[in-house]
Amino acid sequence: MDQIKRKRDRLEVIYDILKIIRHHNNSIKPTPLLRYSNLSSQSFSEYLNELLEKGLLKEINDEKGKKFLTLTDKGFKYLEKYKLILGFIDEFEL
Amino acid sequence: MPPFNLIDPTRLVVELSYTLIIVFLCFTIYYKTKEIYDLTNHEGINYFRLTFIFFGLAYISRFIFVLIKLMGVTFDLDFPRNIFGNFPLVLIGYFSTMAILSLTYSILWKKLQIKHIFLIFNVIALLISGIAFFSRSSFILTLAQAVLLIFTSIIIVYYIISKSGKISRLYMLYILFFLFWIVNLIALGPRRFIPFEIQTVFQIISVVVIGIIYRRVAKWTR
Numbered sequence: 240m241d242q243i244k245r246k247r248d249r250l251e252v253i254y255d256i257l258k259i260i261r262h263h264n265n266s267i268k269p270t271p272l273l274r275y276s277n278l279s280s281q282s283f284s285e286y287l288n289e290l291l292e293k294g295l296l297k298e299i300n301d302e303k304g305k306k307f308l309t310l311t312d313k314g315f316k317y318l319e320k321y322k323l324i325l326g327f328i329d330e331f332e333l
Numbered sequence: 334m335p336p337f338n339l340i341d342p343t344r345l346v347v348e349l350s351y352t353l354i355i356v357f358l359c360f361t362i363y364y365k366t367k368e369i370y371d372l373t374n375h376e377g378i379n380y381f382r383l384t385f386i387f388f389g390l391a392y393i394s395r396f397i398f399v400l401i402k403l404m405g406v407t408f409d410l411d412f413p414r415n416i417f418g419n420f421p422l423v424l425i426g427y428f429s430t431m432a433i434l435s436l437t438y439s440i441l442w443k444k445l446q447i448k449h450i451f452l453i454f455n456v457i458a459l460l461i462s463g464i465a466f467f468s469r470s471s472f473i474l475t476l477a478q479a480v481l482l483i484f485t486s487i488i489i490v491y492y493i494i495s496k497s498g499k500i501s502r503l504y505m506l507y508i509l510f511f512l513f514w515i516v517n518l519i520a521l522g523p524r525r526f527i528p529f530e531i532q533t534v535f536q537i538i539s540v541v542v543i544g545i546i547y548r549r550v551a552k553w554t555r
Contacts, residue, residue, distance in 0.1 A: 313371075327553035
């Protein structure tokens with residue numbers, strides 16, 4: 240129960256968002272992403288802006304002009320390195 | 334007698350090798366952690382990296398100071414003290430203070446979350462390098478850094494004890510690393526404080542300490 244209620248930290252939230260996108264064949268609309276990510280719309284929008292700004296995500300439009308989110312190479316790298324990043328933070332108690 | 338016979342080649346070789354190894358390890362730690370910092374923008378990682386870039390620069394400045402001193406003795410040169418004597422001392426004071434404060438903040442940042450902290454660090458570092466400049470004494474600089482070190486260590490120990498109740502091996506490494514830095518500063522003073530042989534033993538141990546830190550970094554930054 241405690242684990243379910245535990246507040247996710249910033250790095251974990253980012254990891255979850257990126258993982259959801261990868262799980263959806265690296266292309267998802269913002270609204271379902273918000274739903275799956277389990278965040279308030281304000282937090283979601285802050286995270287989304289941060290991820291776009293940092294180049295972990297990018298927005299693409301289809302022929303009908305609908306907006307989709309996809310991972311960049313940097314986003315894939317984050318997913319790949321996530322365990323090492325956590326290990327490093329834990330090792331040096333940062 | 335040619336002037337370079339007066340220089341102590343053993344001391345020069347030991348100092349140069351020691352500086353090269355420490356600087357190489359510090360800069361490699363900085364470089365190896367670049368990717369995980371770029372991916373995360375994690376504040377703790379940022380200050381951890383800064384610690385090693387500043388320590389690397391502090392060790393380079395220290396070597397310049399030692400070199401100028403050795404050259405002055407060997408070639409009987411009368412360097413203008415303000416430029417050649419004080420300048421490396423000011424740099425040592427600035428870089429090492431920044432390193433000590435950065436490492437402290439990398440541990441405490443979650444608890445403290447202070448705005449403009451980097452600016453505050455710069456002010457403290459400039460103050461300590463100012464003390465070094467006006468006193469023209471490595472001894473005064475050592476005292477100022479020792480006070481800073483005791484102060485930051487108390488804060489860290491208080492934080493650790495309130496968090497987990499015991500001091501981990503990592504903090505012991507940090508404390509040792511800081512202590513050896515102070516020994517290095519003391520060694521900048523007159524030789525009578527620490528004989529060369531003892532100083533070399535301390536230098537070897539401090540290379541081992543930073544080598545252990547480097548190994549721990551390398552494990553997670555493949």
